[in-house]
């Protein structure tokens with residue numbers, strides 16, 4: 181009896197041990213899986229990093245007073261003015277730009293604003309800062325190719341050029357996109373894609389960026405990389421695509437204004453005129469839409485609508501979102517858009533492809549505004565919620581993309597172009613009578 185009991189006890193112990201071991205194994209399984217997945221994604225990350233290096237190896241290094249990270253910025257009259265900006269690793273003493281209609285230039289302009297990029301507290305002592313230089317050039321001729329060279333303490337850049345907007349008329353194109361904040365390899369690829377598009381379609385004269393350039397707007401290290409990657413948007417003949425900037429929710433801190441030459445005491449909203457027939461009113465969804473911003477918006481649209489064949493607005497957070505909930509700005513901005521018949525709202529932040537049906541008075545209306553976006557310049561894509569009434573009859577998707585706007589007197593063609601060149605959406609608006 182005693183032996184039988186001992187045997188029973190041993191069997192029970194063995195069974196309990198087996199069960200426990202199995203449970204342990206089961207617990208281990210997901211751990212193993214997670215470890216393997218993490219390792220894979222790390223490998224993937226490393227692979228992407230080395231692939232991105234192939235794109236960036238030839239970019240101008242930030243060294244000494246060599247002009248690097250150049251950009252042309254449009255926040256005003258794009259037919260007659262532009263800000264030419266660049267960075268240097270060392271402070272330097274004299275910074276100027278030579279420019280003109282030929283490679284002999286003929287005009288020069290010293291930088292009106294120079295300064296040190298602000299380092300975030302965690303970067304101080306660990307990351308080298310750099311210096312920004314902004315030269316606002318004025319009295320340019322419309323529809324004209326302007327060659328320029330930047331010079332810092334005698335060190336010159338290569339010769340580059342950009343094309344000013346027309347005085348009037350609409351026979352030109354523009355790229356819009358947002359959210360280049362992560363996915364550095366995809367960011368490099370989409371930048372190269374934009375350079376290719378500019379070569380195929382020389383009528384493209386501007387790049388409206390909808391914001392969220394980087395993950396943490398206070399970190400110079402991240403902006404430094406974005407600014408260098410931006411060189412990939414240059415044509416191989418030295419053509420630079422002027423940027424019409426927007427502040428995104430990831431772009432907080434002083435660097436945004438330091439990079440895009442916006443005065444410290446000025447708001448981040450501005451109007452860019454692409455000639456007398458096209459206007460892009462850029463808004464800031466990081467601050468209240470009411471008060472000074474809505475007053476300014478109303479006065480701008482009132483002024484611009486009678487003059488403009490095409491009136492567009494640009495801001496970061498979507499007013500008719502495909503992924504997230506709407507911001508408080510929807511109820512403030514949209515009635516003003518309705519009143520002045522804005523043609524298109526350019527949106528970002530959602531990380532997807534979207535084109536709404538025309539909306540007016542928060543209802544479907546063929547005479548209303550369409551809202552397009554929502555950002556695919558490298559950031560991981562999200563799944564849109566197609567249940568929204570304003571997407572029923574519109575378009576959604578989840579792929580890296582830019583939007584190409586072809587302005588004409590009678591029509592505006594809006595194409596969503598994917599990284600592989602495929603046209604995901606091709607939509608045409610007819611001019612308002």
Ligand SMILES: [Fe+2]
Nearest residue numbers: 392428429529
């Ligand atoms: Fe965002």
